[in-house]
Amino acid sequence: MKRRSFIKALTGFGVAGALPMTLVKPAFGATADRFLVTISATGGWDPTSLMDPKGNAPRSDGLGPVNNFAASAIKSAGNLVYAPYSDLVQPPETDSAGHFDNFFQKHYERLLVINGIDTQTNGHDSGRRFVWSGKLEEGYPTVAAMAAAPFADQPMAFISNGGYDFTTSIVAPVRTASAGTFNALAYPNSQFPADEDLIDVSFFSNASYDLVQQAREQRLTRQIIAESLPKRQQQMTQLQTVRNSDVELQDLLEFLPEEVSSGLAGQAEIAIAAFASGLAVSANLSAGGFDTHGDHDDDHTTSLTELLEGIDHLWEQIEAQGMQDKVTVVIGSDFGRTPFYNTGDGKDHWNITSVMAMGAGITGNRVIGATDENFEAIPLNESSLQPDDNGIIITPQHIHRSLRDFLGIDSDLDNLFPINAEKLDLFS
């Protein structure tokens, strides 16, 4: 007999001891109806090679062209413009979901592009921190953690695949491995959890297992009472908290494909399965290979193809679960890359970057913000969001101020990690 009911905790701990409970309980209902995926193009992507192309006109300062393609070759899909492939690289297969043409023609109606964002840094750590938390200095949680915090008592509330996953303990990040591991963990008493026919062959009989679990729970309670070292007592309480929720991890398995993909696509499959099964609320996904200090065009093309394939696959997973109106996807990177090539045909770090968004609540086919021919940010009017010499430069602070409002981040949490920037209507 399959053991469908667990008395276990999958919840990340860290909240109850650190924050008032009002900060960790959802303001409405106990079930999340909004989900967030953040995708980090780790290493610093080059917007001019994707959604903010410039072309190969020589720069007036002699530093060379921004791109290795003609401005006349720049393409568009609806209101979006996107880069052609560099003259120096072999484009991906024409049927690849990550081919620029395929990706933008398929998704432009749901894509929002925000260009000309000044990260004010060209350090990886600080850039990642600023782009995903809205704070250049240390100490703020990633927005994915803030979205998950009200549901911290759900298992895997915040799934992290690396990148910037600092949470300030408002919710614990749960790291995932391959899909096979979920079988083994979902059925911890099964000797053959991956084999449907043998899944009921257990280490212990149900009667024995119940006795073991009961004894374990009772002992932990006794230990908490008897412990005199505060740190150990806190750890025991944490352990008990995590163990004491009633969760059905097996549900996640029902939403996973039979063969889970590798890379970003696999991260997407696990995240959406976890959303659909009610185990997770937010996830950060990551794709690497963007720190192209050498051989930029070649390496960046490869990385962008994998990134776009992953985003396309993510969207297909979202659609397959009918969650288009529930999942918002935000895609960003540490910073941008220089609007010129170095001596190794690479591009170094540059503080201007872009963000893309799609999914629930996002009105697509839009571009906000702009950069000049040298890939410098152009100020925007706060109201019209149009270029305005007297306007403001968008920073990740503005992105997060707007994103938090858009996502409905808990006001107590918002106040706890304040962002004092102009409110721009970027997402809604």
Added chain:
Amino acid sequence: MAKFRCIAVAALLISTLAPALVQAQSGSIPYTEGNLLHIPRIDVEGYGSLEVDLVLVDAANLVYALQAANTTTATFAPSATFDLDTNILSIPLLQADGEFFSVNLILQDGTNFQVTSSDEATLVGQDEYNTQCASCHGTDGQGAAVAVSMVNCANCSSIDTLSNYIANVMPLGAPDTCTGTCASDVATYIDTVFQVDNSPMVQQTISAIQSMPLDETLRKASLQLVSRLPTETESNLVETQGEAGLLSVLDSMMTEEAFYDRVAEIFNDLILTDRYLTINGTPGEALNLMRGVFPDAFWFGDPQTTEIDAEYISNLFITNDSVAREPLELVNFVVENELPMTEILTADYFMVNPYSAKSYGVFDELNFQNEYDADEWLPAQLEDVEFTTRQGNTISLGDIPHAGLFTSLMFLNRYPTSDTNRNRGRSRVVYDLFLDVDILALEGSRPDGEAVDISSPAPTLDNDDCVVCHGLLDPVASSFENWTENGFYIPQLPWYDDMFQAGFAGVDRPDSEEPQSLQWLAGEIAKDPRFNDAMVRIAYFGLVGREPLDPPGEDGTTAEWDAYNAESVHLDELKAAFAADNQNLKTLIKEIVLSPYWRAEGLEDESFAIIHEDTGAARLLSPEMLHRKIGALLGFEWRGMLDFYYLTKNMDNQARLLDDRQFYQQIYGGIDSFVVTQRLTEPNGLMVYVQERMANELACYAVPNDFLAPAGERLLLPFVEPNMQPVGLSNQNAIMNNIQYLHSHLLAEDLDIGDPELQTTYELFTSVWQAGESAVNVTETVELPPLCQRSRDLETGANLAEPLINDPDYVIRSWMAVTAYLMSDYRFVYE
């Protein structure tokens, strides 16, 4: 008469008032806190010195009543004085709300004192400190992430020492601004105001920690340092010789190979060069970094042209990991030979084994005893190196000026640079890892959202907002000027003139040192006392499981300050012992193991619970530590069923807690030293599932495996047999004895035979047995669960003469239940 009366008062104070708990603040000068006025020393002519507490009883008239007094031998200048002729209590220096005053009080009738005058006092050196030091060290002297606390700081052993240090080094980047009188005045100010010394509160805070007994300390140290249980001989030595015996055992343990695995793990948690191990990246990643300079990197065959077979794969993996491990092997070499830890930076050599020596082209120059022993490491130097450009041109680089980790190919690639970064990232890491200074903390001083003016041609040189950080960062960054973004040495490369040039702590690097700039930098850092802070931080983090406490800041509570001050004093003692023994890391590790903070198992006084809420080395075991603990306690590792252990025992990808792709290393909070660089220290939902599966699987494997051995050789079940049912007093006693043994063996819980915990475990055993035994051949089979059965030898895979398949009495399964119960216990998964 007056004199007599005052002497009488003094005598009264001594004889009738019980000494009160005096809570020290940041220093030992008189201070006010709320209604309390604490005076650490009042000199009374002809009598002696008193430590006195007064409490405000009449705020309108500033009248204080005596609350406590005691004799004192504390030295403090200028001390307060009491004039027996005038009844005037004169306090030349009183700290109140961060300000300083000179105050006079007069003794009224009884034991009340009334303030008669108060004037603002300015201490010698105070203005200079606030102007030149406080921005980093804080007006309260407690420091911040970017600058050390002034409380018992490394250079604060005497005013002269501190004065010399300030004159020559501080402020960093501009030491000429405070020399001579300025330096001595600031040193006096720091010494006067900020030194905690061994204040009563510090001592009481530390004394409140209840340390575990030496035998438990031995077990904990043994598991943590060498991944095994102590031997009987070692236990006896500690039992008979106490602390001296423990130190002797630790010395011996620190010669074992497992200890150096642990040292490497501790350092990698911060240095993160294991990012290039095959298990954390792609095959050959470290070797690919060598292309261009080391033509023999793939000495076993070019991957583009060589047929890939098993031998090639083996050479690829071993050689790659040998190259990747080079920086951590240098650390191990220094520790093993008890060299000063500064050698990890100053070493004019690097480490190779036979495999990596071939890659670097130095194999023939070294005398390896075994060409195929990847564990044989020797120091080596690179001479007459040539560099081949992309265009195929060859440039002679000459001899490499090795400077320990700084010039390690792995270290330099792990922390890359670019034309725009100009080695500043590397500089940040140098400050963080080897000087315990977090440069990024300086960002906090930048106004939030306010752009810094960068209109000048070189703002990092002439804009104060930039210089505050770049004045520290850039001289170290420039010291890497001869090392490329790929980690290669190319001397005489043009360097930028629009940034601070090579130097350290206000000292310019001499031009003559330019070719060996990093050797010069390493030598300078080796002289800097902050290097000792950095080593203490790394060792403490590794062994205790958390960083030393940060200063609580201006919003910190009294309890937080007490905790911080006490730990700071303690860390200072560790640092002093480390420095005194030639910066020997083994000495530091022994000091930590013996310390109350590492051995904490409870509190002597529960009123200190708030102060000690983060005290102790109890930690959720990392996946690697749990993996090793399992091996030590069960005699095998968690790698799947034991009939195939002879195949899986050397396969890293089968180790459940070491592999992050198929199994649980990442889920259980491990790091890959690249994308995931911080361990999870609190359990989450998936992690408790890992614990549960671990307990179930391993109980299934361990119990039958133990019963295959003769009773005297068993690790878990030496007192019972697989057919010993809990029937009859003899059997029941044997079972209870084994349960007592299991609590000790698995949980380090030594309980009396009558302890209720043992009775509870016994009841679990009998409950499982009763339910199971009656169900055999009804709903339960005679056979053990398939994965628990044994038919092959653990080590060789040979068929067993007497396979263990059946459990007709349900005794084996009952012991499995008990073992699973204990292996999922807090005391097993935490240590």
